Amino acid sequence: MSLQVFNTLSNKKEEFVPIDGKNVRMYACGPTVYDSSHLGHARMAIVWDVIQRYLRSVGYNVTFVRNITDVDDKIINRAKELGISPDQLARQYTFEYWRDMYALNVMAPDFEPKATEFIAPMIQFVRELIDAGHAYEANGDVYFDVASFNDYGKLSKQNLEQLQSGAREQVRTQEDLASIKKNPVDFALWKSADEGELGWPSPWGYGRPGWHLECSTMIRTVLGESIDIHGGGEDLVFPHHENEIAQSESLFKKNMAKYWMHNSFVQVSAEKMSKSLGNFKTIKSLLENYSADTLRLLILQTHYRNPIDFTADSLAAAKTAVLRLVRAAALDAELEQNGDVPAKVRDAIAETEKQFSDAMDNDFNTAVAISALFSLGDKVFQTKDASEQKAYAAALVRLAKVLGFTLADTRKKIEPETAKGVMDLVLELRKNARENKDYATSDLIRKELAQLGINVMDAPGGATWEKA
Ligand SMILES: [Zn+2]
Structure with missing residues (x-):
């Protein structure tokens, strides 16, 4: 079976055929660094980590880019509350994000552009959109002219009329009333800022870039005008990814990404978790009592397009399940290979490896792929022969690594x-x-x-x- 991926654009599974042979260019929207990362961030990072690990494991040359949004109103407002500069706040949470990702065994991306390092190419992008008649300046702001792009709404399956009436129904703020947008759905590419606020000089005056522009510009600069996979959380489909498409496709006249992939969210039931909620807010606090493998199992045992209902019970169950894999995997290091592995064992391993890759080829169905790990774990304990045990344990370690599990033996480590x-x-x-x-x-x-x-x-x- 060839690899099938669910494409949000076509709303169905499609065969995965990269634009450029074995080279895969892949981009996932990264964090806005204004607060500590929580389980939702962990899920997003682990999902894209596993997808790129799997693609690499089957022989693709992957270039994976994940950005850092370090200019944003959320950052500016939070910094104001704390009485520090936006730059200081962004650097602090960027550092925390890296620490959390490292602790979760999430591979570093090949490139990790920051918005503040891309101001000049963003200004250039806006200039080209204005020249091409897709954007206009108004009082120091620049807006994308949504009506100028026929495909607007193709990703989120909405048409311009629906979006316009939706925008009109919203309670208008003073700011909206004062705005001089041609159309209520037009979105900002560049926003003017007061002197003394965070900003940069531009042809339209002092200001800062809009968020959507950041990803379009980074993808163009780092990966090119058209990429294979663009990923992110499902909450980004509209307006963020729709607006990225409008910016890039109106300018380059080609598909921005061949496959648009979106992961579902993590639902934390406040009622069920009320007793211990304080302990479950951030990745850092979770990792104080649960291993990276436990969190990874909890996340990957649900298919990436389904929501996860996060409870203390599901966390405890994942912890127990990981322990079984850890015990089995430990035998790979402990046992000696002191005999030939019989053909029936080799066949059983090959069969399980096929179940694993069939599951992953089916739109990265990690929920089923993980069952292959547990079946290898069972075989380790059902077998008495040390060579056979070691063969099963080694296969377990191999497949677990593709999913980013360390199976580090932490049984004697006390939290x-x-x-x-x-x-x-x-x-x-x-x-x-x-x-x-x-x-x-x-x-x-x-x-x-x-x-x-x-x-x-x-x-x-x-x-x-x-x-x-
Ligand atoms: Zn983005």
Whole structure:
């Protein structure tokens, strides 16, 4: 079976045939760096990570670009709240994003352009749109003239009339009333800014670029006028991707991307998670108690186009399931290959590998591909022969790597929450010993803990501890 991908543009699965043979040019919209990343960001990053890993594993030369939006009203407003410069805020959250991606074992993109580094090519893009009659200047702003582009709405399956009446029904703000747009659906390519605000000089005065323009410009500059895959979250279909298409296709007169792919969202049920919600807000806090593999399994066990209902139970179940894979994979390193692997084992492995690639060829169906990993894990434990166990374990490690699992053996690594529980238990045992006047035991506990750098302090309310 050849690789089939679901194309939002045609609303169906299509055979994947890159524009340029084995070379795949792929772009995914990256984060706007104004706050810490959460599970939704993790899903988006992991989905595109797995897609590009799989394409590489089957022999494509992938150039993967993911941008950083470091100019945006959200950044400017947040920075104002915090009393720091937008640049400082953006750099801080860019750094945090990289830290989170590294911790999640998400491969770095081949190129990671930042909006602030692309101001000159963005201005050039706007200039060309104006020259071609697709954009106009009004009071220091520049708008894209949506009526000048016949295909507007082709990705989100809306027509201009529907969009115009929708825009008219919206409550008009003072800003809207004052705006001099030709058409309510026209969108900003360049927005004027006051002196002292974040901005750059341009032929239309001081200002900053619109968000949609950023991706069109980066794709043109880094990858070219037409690419194979453009990806992003489904919330980006309209208006962001529709506007990217309008900008690029009106100028270059060719398809911006052959395949438009969108991942669904993560739903966190506030009610179910209320007790522990504080712990589940950011990737960083999740990774304090769950491994990167656990989060990856939780995300990949649902097909990327279906929503994930995130609950504490699903997280706990993923943790247990990953442990089984980790135990099986550990045998690859522990066991010696001390005999020939029988043909029936080789056949069973080849059969499972085929199930895996068939699933991935079917629009990256990771939910089914993962079942191939578990079936290899089962075989590791069902087999008694060490050579056969090792062969199954090695196949498991190989396929898991394609999906970006590390299967790192963290069974002896204790997370902070568990460590706290262990210390509560130790202090409880020491308290019991003291109550029974078993001072030899209570002193031994204190002395041994001190050896580990943990000081126990007795107080009227009970003993507490601290680590030096
Ligand atoms: Zn974008």
